[in-house]
Amino acid sequence: xxxxxxxxxxxxxxxxxxxxxxxxxxxxxxxxxxxxxxxxxxxxxxxxxxxxxxxxxxxxxxxxxxxxxxxxxxxxxxxxxxxxxxxxxxxxxxxxxxxxxxxxxxxxxxxxxxxxxxxxxxxxxxxxxxxxxxxxxxxxxxxxxxxxxxxxxxxxxxxxxxxxxxxxxxxxxxxxxxxxxxxxxxxxxxxxxxxxxxxxxxxxxxxxxxxxxxxxxxxxxxxxxxxxxxxxxxxxxxxxxxxxxxxxxxxxxxxxxxxxxxxxxxxxxxxxxxxxxxxxxxxxxxxxxxxxxxxxxxxxxxxxxxxxxxxxxxxxxxxxxxxxxxxxxxxxxxxxxxxxxxxxxxxxxxxxxxxxxxxxxxxxxxxxxxxxxxxxxxxxxxxxxxxxxxxxxxxxxxxxxxxxxxxxxxxxxxxxxxxxxxxxxxxxxxxxxxxxxxxxxxxxxxxxxxxxxxxxxxxxxxxxxxxxxxxxxxxxxxxxxxxxxxxxxxxxxxxxxxxxxxxxxxxxxxxxxxxxxxxxxxxxxxxxxxxxxxxxxxxxxxxxxxxxxxxxxxxxxxxxxxxxxxxxxxxxxxxxxxxxx
RNA sequence: CGGGGUGUAGCGCAGCCCGGUAGCGCGCCUGGUUUGGGACCAGGAUGUCGUAGGUUCGAAUCCUAUCACCCCGACCA
Numbered sequence: 001x002x003x004x005x006x007x008x009x010x011x012x013x014x015x016x017x018x019x020x021x022x023x024x025x026x027x028x029x030x031x032x033x034x035x036x037x038x039x040x041x042x043x044x045x046x047x048x049x050x051x052x053x054x055x056x057x058x059x060x061x062x063x064x065x066x067x068x069x070x071x072x073x074x075x076x077x078x079x080x081x082x083x084x085x086x087x088x089x090x091x092x093x094x095x096x097x098x099x100x101x102x103x104x105x106x107x108x109x110x111x112x113x114x115x116x117x118x119x120x121x122x123x124x125x126x127x128x129x130x131x132x133x134x135x136x137x138x139x140x141x142x143x144x145x146x147x148x149x150x151x152x153x154x155x156x157x158x159x160x161x162x163x164x165x166x167x168x169x170x171x172x173x174x175x176x177x178x179x180x181x182x183x184x185x186x187x188x189x190x191x192x193x194x195x196x197x198x199x200x201x202x203x204x205x206x207x208x209x210x211x212x213x214x215x216x217x218x219x220x221x222x223x224x225x226x227x228x229x230x231x232x233x234x235x236x237x238x239x240x241x242x243x244x245x246x247x248x249x250x251x252x253x254x255x256x257x258x259x260x261x262x263x264x265x266x267x268x269x270x271x272x273x274x275x276x277x278x279x280x281x282x283x284x285x286x287x288x289x290x291x292x293x294x295x296x297x298x299x300x301x302x303x304x305x306x307x308x309x310x311x312x313x314x315x316x317x318x319x320x321x322x323x324x325x326x327x328x329x330x331x332x333x334x335x336x337x338x339x340x341x342x343x344x345x346x347x348x349x350x351x352x353x354x355x356x357x358x359x360x361x362x363x364x365x366x367x368x369x370x371x372x373x374x375x376x377x378x379x380x381x382x383x384x385x386x387x388x389x390x391x392x393x394x395x396x397x398x399x400x401x402x403x404x405x406x407x408x409x410x411x412x413x414x415x416x417x418x419x420x421x422x423x424x425x426x427x428x429x430x431x432x433x434x435x436x437x438x439x440x441x442x443x444x445x446x447x448x449x450x451x452x453x454x455x456x457x458x459x460x461x462x463x464x465x466x467x468x469x470x471x472x473x474x475x476x477x478x479x480x481x482x483x484x485x486x487x488x489x490x491x492x493x494x495x496x497x498x499x500x501x502x503x504x505x506x507x508x509x510x511x512x513x514x515x516x517x518x519x520x521x522x523x524x525x526x527x528x529x530x531x532x533x534x535x536x537x538x539x540x541x542x543x544x545x546x547x548x549x550x551x552x553x554x555x556x557x558x559x560x561x562x563x564x565x566x567x568x569x570x571x572x573x574x575x576x577x578x579x580x581x
Numbered sequence: 582c583g584g585g586g587u588g589u590a591g592c593g594c595a596g597c598c599c600g601g602u603a604g605c606g607c608g609c610c611u612g613g614u615u616u617g618g619g620a621c622c623a624g625g626a627u628g629u630c631g632u633a634g635g636u637u638c639g640a641a642u643c644c645u646a647u648c649a650c651c652c653c654g655a656c657c658a
Contacts, residue, residue, distance in 0.1 A: 017587095017652095034650095282657095
């Protein structure tokens with residue numbers, strides 16, 4: 001591609017409303033333009049990378065046996081009513097009406113549409129398994145769109161849906177997709193990790209997220225450097241840090257702790273380690289009577305060690321809290337504890353509450369907790385002696401670095417990631433309400449077993465940049481760079497020698513299938529270098545009069561400090577070698 | 582959704598308090614000189630000052646409404 005036939009529009013300064021580095025760089029490099037909150041134009045330079053991402057995905061999906069089709073962006077509400085998602089999805093689901101007043105949605109995902117296809121088209125077990133996918137525009141009306149294309153409202157997603165005759169088949173389909181995803185992100189040149197993820201209401205163990213590792217990621221990942229254990233912190237199991245409970249060694253004492261509402265402050269005041277304190281988190285579970293009338297909320301006290309954090313997803317799996325909960329109001333807290341937040345604890349309650357201790361807390365002894373009296377804590381608290389054993393002991397905290405790995409093979413480390421893919425076993429959650437069945441060998445209808453597999457195409461663009469940039473701009477991995485190579489001729493418009501050598505080189509590269517761009521603007525070198533470093537093309541060849549006199553051009557990788565001289569005759573070969581062609 | 586903030590040229594910003602008919606840098610256009618890290622000189626174009634009302638002789642500036650956008654919060658005892 002000659003730049004004069006393409007379109008490049010860079011900015012020296014990023015628009016003021018850009019919040020993350022990938023968004024700033026994409027805007028500055030002219031890859032995207034914001035049209036509205038969370039809605040972007042993809043400019044030619046951005047689209048080039050997107051197409052490369054899509055093609056890698058497409059090739060690997062096809063190789064894994066999936067079949068591409070295309071389902072519409074606008075879908076009838078009736079389909080979404082069948083699965084009850086019309087009611088359940090909430091305001092993120094964009095709802096529109098046509099001219100007749102009929103309800104439609106703008107698809108955030110396509111389970112309904114694909115299940116509708118499946119129930120109409122799949123009649124026999126002989127047609128199974130099958131995996132349909134498409135790469136299509138999605139819309140989710142995010143509460144707060146941000147992070148550029150990483151959490152936009154409109155975005156492109158590859159979503160695949162497998163259909164199998166039984167769970168064993170679905171497991172195979174799942175494994176095939178898992179393997180395909182490994183290949184896809186590897187080919188893109190990204191550092192990533194497949195982590196175990198929450199399965200929500202569906203349960204089971206088959207759910208993995210593919211996380212691109214980046215410090216700026218929204219998700220926290222726990223992994224074990226000594227094994228292959230990796231899980232989203234939402235899910236990562238926290239083992240008890242105390243194997244057993246030590247015998248009580250102190251009497252329980254009410255201690256003044258004026259103004260010290262946080263565990264850290266109390267520990268410091270009393271010169272105790274933070275690990276000797278217990279924090280109290282009060283939740284409320286709404287209750288209704290048989291007729292569905294609201295009853296007073298049931299109040300729960302969750303106890304965590306002072307240095308630990310509540311994991312709400314884990315809490316939501318505790319029996320009694322699994323129907324939904326919220327944080328208790330201050331009124332509810334005062335009513336049950338007789339005290340304002342800051343000095344709460346399990347001892348001296350005004351009204352009974354249900355108590356859940358984290359696994360570690362359950363094995364603590366001589367610990368410190370609020371006294372349910374403003375400006376007082378108890379020290380030397382012991383289970384069984386000073387208060388009854390907790391009603392329930394559960395894993396309700398986030399793991400922290402240094403925790404033992406759940407597989408028993410070392411300790412956990414934490415890192416941050418950007419979720420770019422998710423593979424998920426669905427079972428019959430869509431096929432059942434939509435009555436998507438096939439006939440088995442005995443002519444009996446059976447529900448289709450499903451799995452779904454998503455890749456955020458446009459999010460990948462941002463994630464790749466978050467992972468690969470420096471203060472000058474983007475540094476694309478070869479496979480998803482808008483161009484693989486840029487040729488910067490110095491004096492293209494006025495030096496015949498440079499022009500001839502450049503044209504020859506450009507012709508050679510194009511003929512070898514290299515995706516090269518020739519900067520034929522005749523710009524000054526500083527302008528060209530700055531632009532292409534911003535855009536992030538990984539390989540640069542500089543053709544200048546000075547080098548040509550020695551028979552050389554210059555090669556510089558975007559990560560190289562300096563250019564190296566390469567004989568004119570060797571450069572095309574060098575590039576092909578670098579690109580592994 | 583709650584709180585805060587901002588809307589002035591393609592981008593970044595000043596002007597607003599104290600009303601008098603809009604400016605700076607970058608970019609863009611023309612000509613010239615330059616040409617190995619975002620050149621220089623000269624000339625030039627571009628704004629319904631987010632929108633709609635109101636106050637006023639006069640509104641970017643004051644008032645009201647509205648829209649858009651951004652930030653923070655909604656993991657906490």
